[in-house]
Amino acid sequence: MRKKSRLFALAEALRGRRTGVTAQQLADRFGVTIRTIYRDLGALQDAGLPLRADRGRGGGYALDKTYQLPPINLTAREGALLVALGKMALEHRLLPFSTSIESALDKVRGALSTSAQRELLRLVDQLQIVGVPALPVTPAVRAAVETAWFEDRALRIHYRKVAYDPPGLRTVRIRNLVFDRAVTLLNCIDLDSGEERQFRLERIVQAEVLAPELAQVRR
Numbered sequence: 001m002r003k004k005s006r007l008f009a010l011a012e013a014l015r016g017r018r019t020g021v022t023a024q025q026l027a028d029r030f031g032v033t034i035r036t037i038y039r040d041l042g043a044l045q046d047a048g049l050p051l052r053a054d055r056g057r058g059g060g061y062a063l064d065k066t067y068q069l070p071p072i073n074l075t076a077r078e079g080a081l082l083v084a085l086g087k088m089a090l091e092h093r094l095l096p097f098s099t100s101i102e103s104a105l106d107k108v109r110g111a112l113s114t115s116a117q118r119e120l121l122r123l124v125d126q127l128q129i130v131g132v133p134a135l136p137v138t139p140a141v142r143a144a145v146e147t148a149w150f151e152d153r154a155l156r157i158h159y160r161k162v163a164y165d166p167p168g169l170r171t172v173r174i175r176n177l178v179f180d181r182a183v184t185l186l187n188c189i190d191l192d193s194g195e196e197r198q199f200r201l202e203r204i205v206q207a208e209v210l211a212p213e214l215a216q217v218r219r
Contacts, residue, residue: 003040006030006032006040007044009030010040010044011049013026014049014051014061014062014063019060019062020054020060021060021062022059022061023038025060026041026061049063051063052064073111074111074112074116075116076115076116076117076119076120076123077123079108079112079116080123080127081127082105082108083108083109083124084124084127086101086102086108089101096137096145096146096177096201097142097149098142098146099142099146100150132181134182134183134202135182135183135201135202136202137184137201137202137204140207141201141206144208147209148173148174149177151209153209153210154171154173154191154209155188155207155208155209156170156207157171157172157204157207157208158204158205158206158207159205160205161203167205167206170190170192172186172188172189172190173188173189174186174187174188175187183200184201184202185201186199186200186201
């Protein structure tokens with residue numbers, strides 16, 4: 001990568017996060033030495049980019065907190081890849097998060113110029129990603145799981161351990177999610193027993209997000 005292109009990519013990497021990133025992490029990402037990264041960071045500072053260096057745990061290089069970022073500027077190529085990956089996530093993997101993904105894709109398209117949007121449509125039509133479709137889940141359950149996960153709220157679920165069995169009632173807090181081929185797994189804390197349990201998303205018949213204060217039970 002030429003220096004000019006690397007400087008631009010480095011500025012975009014720093015723009016993409018306000019938390020600190022070490023010189024070693026940047027060197028590994030761009031395949032250069034730490035000495036080169038130090039020179040690049042100095043060049044960006046000389047060009048007026050307000051960089052700060054924080055020491056200690058969680059520190060590193062970051063943009064000054066008071067710096068106002070300009071609007072995002074995506075190329076058609078970048079937009080096409082993001083849209084294609086988002087479509088794949090909707091169709092194959094990230095079923096609980098369909099609302100957020102669709103909203104994000106709208107913003108990606110909206111950030112492109114008219115000519116770039118036309119180019120995006122052409123490129124997306126030429127991309128085909130084949131995967132394992134996720135098992136069907138009702139939109140209401142997807143929405144409840146998405147809200148509970150992102151807002152750290154408790155979730156009351158009607159869950160079938162085995163197909164055709166009557167569903168049992170559980171109150172849980174989601175710890176993390178696992179996407180295993182066609183199956184989406186919810187690793188949860190059972191708020192009634194305090195035990196860790198795993199649930200298959202497609203076996204949740206009904207889900208209800210509970211009051212925010214209940215999300216803190218048995219953390």
